[in-house]
Amino acid sequence: MDLTQAIAERHSVRQYQNRPIEGETLAALQRAVAECNAAGGLHMQLITGEDRAFDSPQAHYGKFTNVPAYLALIGPKGEGLEERCGYWGERLVLTAQTLGLNTCWVGGTYKKIPSAYQIAPGEKLVIVISVGYGATQGHPRKSKTYADVARAEGEAPRWFKDGVAAALLAPTALNQQKFTLTLRGDRVQAKAGLGFFTKTDLGIVKCHFEIGAGRDESVWA
């Protein structure tokens, strides 16, 4: 499975099988975390064997069960941290999907367990992502349309349309999809709306757009 297929098949999964992540799958996920940390200047950590974060009233409210592991998205405080966590966290989500795992971004419905991860001075925990073997593969959900989020003068090129299609499959907090993608010449301006976690959402959306469009970060205006 490549990342394009992972985008098509990924849905949020909150209920997991009672099965740990082990062996080559665990090693591959750990490698991806190290690579994304190096590329994104982040301090993301895969937490296993810690069951309190998702055994809390908040997590039960969010209907999480049997979460065997989660990614703690941590990085240096400052402008752009939320968006970077969104971008690199989603790379990990899609990589996990290619490894046969399922995930869910979790901004609110978990309990912070500071002893489980390392937060260096000047860093902060932005959000977490549950990871494990899903009880199901999740379900497609309602989505905004191309016309709701994309702006282009005249007929847009194929790569832009493909990028927007991938962006519409991106997870966003509360499925709010509060973003716009505007084509300007050969570049794209991505803008976040106002709301809960919209900067993180924007990073996630940009990750999907690049993969769908077959462009790298030089696409951004």
Ligand SMILES: Cc1cc2nc3c(=O)[nH]c(=O)nc-3n(C[C@H](O)[C@H](O)[C@H](O)COP(=O)(O)O)c2cc1C
């Ligand atoms: C930044 C962010 C925060 C989220 N926070 C939560 C959360 O606290 N609890 C939860 O159950 N789901 C959470 N989600 C998952 C969204 O509800 C889910 O991605 C959205 O409904 C779209 O569904 P999909 O991921 O299956 O495409 C979050 C997603 C994102 C991107």
